[in-house]
Amino acid sequence: MTQSATAQSVDATSEQAQSGALTDGFHLLIDALKLNDVKTIYGVPGIPITDFGRMAQASGIRVLSFRHEQNAGNAAAIAGFLTKKPGICLTVSAPGFLNGLTALAHATTNCWPMILMSGSSEREVVDLMQGDYEEMDQLAIAKPLCKAAYRILHAEDIGIGVARAIRAAVSGRPGGVYLDIPGALLGQVMDEVKGQKSLVKVIDPAPAQIPAPDAVARALDVIKGAKKPLIILGKGAAYAQADDLVREFVETSGIPYLPMSMAKGLLPDTHDLSAGPARSLVLKEADVVIMVGARLNWLLSHGKGKQWGAPHSTKFVQIDIEPKEMDSNVEIVAPLVGDIGSVLSALLDGMGKDWQKAPSDWTEAVKAKKDTNIARMAAKLQNNNVPMDYEGALGALKKIIAERPDAILVNEGANTLDFARSIIDMYKPRKRLDVGTWGVMGVGMGSAIAAAVETGHPVLCVEGDSAFGFSGMEVETICRYNLPVCIVVFNNNGIYRGTDKNESGGEDVATTVFVENARYDMMMKAFGGEGVNVANPDELSRAVNAAMDSGKPTLINAMIDPAAGKESGNIGSLNPVSVVGKK
Ligand code: ADP
Ligand code: MG
Numbered sequence: 001m002t003q004s005a006t007a008q009s010v011d012a013t014s015e016q017a018q019s020g021a022l023t024d025g026f027h028l029l030i031d032a033l034k035l036n037d038v039k040t041i042y043g044v045p046g047i048p049i050t051d052f053g054r055m056a057q058a059s060g061i062r063v064l065s066f067r068h069e070q071n072a073g074n075a076a077a078i079a080g081f082l083t084k085k086p087g088i089c090l091t092v093s094a095p096g097f098l099n100g101l102t103a104l105a106h107a108t109t110n111c112w113p114m115i116l117m118s119g120s121s122e123r124e125v126v127d128l129m130q131g132d133y134e135e136m137d138q139l140a141i142a143k144p145l146c147k148a149a150y151r152i153l154h155a156e157d158i159g160i161g162v163a164r165a166i167r168a169a170v171s172g173r174p175g176g177v178y179l180d181i182p183g184a185l186l187g188q189v190m191d192e193v194k195g196q197k198s199l200v201k202v203i204d205p206a207p208a209q210i211p212a213p214d215a216v217a218r219a220l221d222v223i224k225g226a227k228k229p230l231i232i233l234g235k236g237a238a239y240a241q242a243d244d245l246v247r248e249f250v251e252t253s254g255i256p257y258l259p260m261s262m263a264k265g266l267l268p269d270t271h272d273l274s275a276g277p278a279r280s281l282v283l284k285e286a287d288v289v290i291m292v293g294a295r296l297n298w299l300l301s302h303g304k305g306k307q308w309g310a311p312h313s314t315k316f317v318q319i320d321i322e323p324k325e326m327d328s329n330v331e332i333v334a335p336l337v338g339d340i341g342s343v344l345s346a347l348l349d350g351m352g353k354d355w356q357k358a359p360s361d362w363t364e365a366v367k368a369k370k371d372t373n374i375a376r377m378a379a380k381l382q383n384n385n386v387p388m389d390y391e392g393a394l395g396a397l398k399k400i401i402a403e404r405p406d407a408i409l410v411n412e413g414a415n416t417l418d419f420a421r422s423i424i425d426m427y428k429p430r431k432r433l434d435v436g437t438w439g440v441m442g443v444g445m446g447s448a449i450a451a452a453v454e455t456g457h458p459v460l461c462v463e464g465d466s467a468f469g470f471s472g473m474e475v476e477t478i479c480r481y482n483l484p485v486c487i488v489v490f491n492n493n494g495i496y497r498g499t500d501k502n503e504s505g506g507e508d509v510a511t512t513v514f515v516e517n518a519r520y521d522m523m524m525k526a527f528g529g530e531g532v533n534v535a536n537p538d539e540l541s542r543a544v545n546a547a548m549d550s551g552k553p554t555l556i557n558a559m560i561d562p563a564a565g566k567e568s569g570n571i572g573s574l575n576p577v578s579v580v581g582k583k
Contacts, residue, residue: 021192022192023192024190025188026186028195030052030055032163033088035199040087041062041088043066043088043091044099046091047092047183048186049091049118052119064449067474068099069092069096069097072089072446074445074471075087076114076450077114077443078443078447079450079454081235081239084170086169086177087112089115092119093120093136094134096118096119098141104178105176110437111173112175112176112239113175115177116146119182138180143178146176148169155188156198159199172321173322174239209339209342215335226288227287228359229362230286230289231250232291233294236320237266242339247266250267252357253357254273254363258276262436264425264432265430265431265432276370277370278366284307286314288317289314291316291319295320296318296329296330297329315334316330317333318334319340380395382395388560388561389560390560391419392536393558396540397423397488397541397544401427405427408455408460409426409461410463412441412463413464414496415496415564416463417435420462433447433451441470442471444461444471445475445487446474458548459484463488464489465490472523479553482553484552486556487555487556489555491520492562495512497565497567519531530553530555533556533559
């Protein structure tokens with residue numbers, strides 16, 4: 001406990017001795033979280049929150065300790081996506097806080113509710129910049145990177161502080177919230193009865209947002225006039241957990257749909273109206289596009305240009321909870337501001353029973369294109385080549401997910417991400433977790449841990465060797481908590497490819513190259529998990545099935561042809577290339 005906190009608690013003790021039992025900041029913070037159904041905290045212990053973590057665990061909250069705050073933060077972020085409740089990340093001051101901040105910004109960018117709670121140093125000393133232990137004005141630093149940031153200075157404000165953080169995280173467009181916990185706060189003492197009364201259970205934290213009737217009518221008019229309509233489902237639609245309404249809207253309208261990567265499985269990818277394998281065609285030709293919890297950002301070429309068939313122009317209808325999202329990149333002719341469940345119900349009501357389904361010449365054209373593309377790919381997915389290529393290895397994993405649709409797929413990397421996204425079909429909502437809006441490498445282990453903890457389902461992590469490296473130490477965490485996580489490292493000896501050469505002719509390997517034929521499987525063995533090295537798709541398949549059956553932490557090192565990958569994968573040529581050539 002810090003000096004001033006000691007002084008304060010002595011004061012409080014003498015002042016309130018008569019009023020009965022005492023409580024303190026530790027207990028009030030734990031009680032406030034429990035009152036609001038917080039079941040799990042993801043974090044890294046240390047000054048000044050070590051005892052807080054111990055006491056939270058003793059109180060029945062599950063407190064999972066990670067090896068690095070960024071991974072704990074990524075776990076909290078994905079917990080928010082999966083549960084519609086803020087995922088909680090707990091860190092120490094300055095460096096721990098900064099390590100957690102990347103995940104907080106990531107959660108905010110992806111519109112997922114999360115609360116980063118970081119311990120902080122002595123306010124009086126920090127604010128006078130007198131050089132405290134881990135001195136940093138964390139609140140000021142967090143503010144521009146999250147949806148809201150609060151600091152609690154007094155024990156009697158803990159109830160309100162936690163309530164504000166929860167409501168800010170989940171209401172409207174969800175996002176990350178920073179909650180600053182000065183170490184001294186935890187030690188502050190107050191009367192227990194008054195303390196309990198100060199706690200707030202947040203009522204209706206994410207109220208329904210009903211769309212205006214004229215906005216619904218306007219949208220239905222636009223949809224009715226469409227000759228080549230398309231629905232785009234985004235991860236906001238997956239987050240909303242309005243799964244039955246999404247299906248009903250697609251099937252009643254008869255409109256082909258394109259799932260963004262984390263919306264895959266909202267309807268099974270094998271659904272008749274899925275346009276996933278005809279992506280280029282539908283984007284280019286659609287005349288009316290209905291965006292459902294998806295944004296017209298870089299992932300959709302901002303809704304304009306060649307990919308959208310320019311100069312032909314597309315009319316957009318957009319469903320989003322955030323009014324400011326409308327017209328962010330192109331004109332939205334029919335904005336529908338509201339939550340996805342409420343908006344889809346209103347649209348379905350307006351459509352009624354006799355709604356004319358999308359024109360069949362369009363849906364048939366989409367289906368024909370899709371069938372051709374699927375057939376073209378099918379043979380490649382069957383290959384049993386050594387060394388493996390992406391198609392062969394992912395063909396094996398595609399079969400496994402088809403047989404185990406409840407498993408959660410975590411996926412990151414460059415080629416490993418791009419190929420897996422298009423090859424592996426998903427069958428159920430919120431089963432695909434990946435790099436999100438920013439394309440962050442390093443979300444893998446945090447996502448896998450939270451997925452296992454929050455859902456209880458087995459997790460299959462398909463990781464590029466580079467991507468895995470960002471959070472690889474968490475294999476110890478996976479073993480420590482004995483989580484049903486099977487990691488497959490697509491080991492191609494490097495980033496994009498393992499074959500690049502150092503063009504200076506010097507001794508160092510190229511900047512994108514790793515140790516040749518590394519044995520990532522041995523990392524898992526070091527902590528008591530299973531490790532398997534596989535050379536072909538059959539072996540890969542056997543090893544993954546065994547891991548999924550046993551539920552034991554497993555890491556499979558899958559040797560991929562180092563020459564098989566492409567720079568930046570397939571998502572677009574985002575790596576700038578020098579126009580005057582390389583020196
Ligand atoms: P994707 O990357 O899959 O296109 P984005 O994350 O870019 O998806 O977009 C998700 C959108 O969903 C955001 O604009 C967000 O405001 C919106 N959103 C999130 N939750 C809801 C909800 N419950 N109802 C309506 N819109 C939502
Ligand atoms: Mg690689």
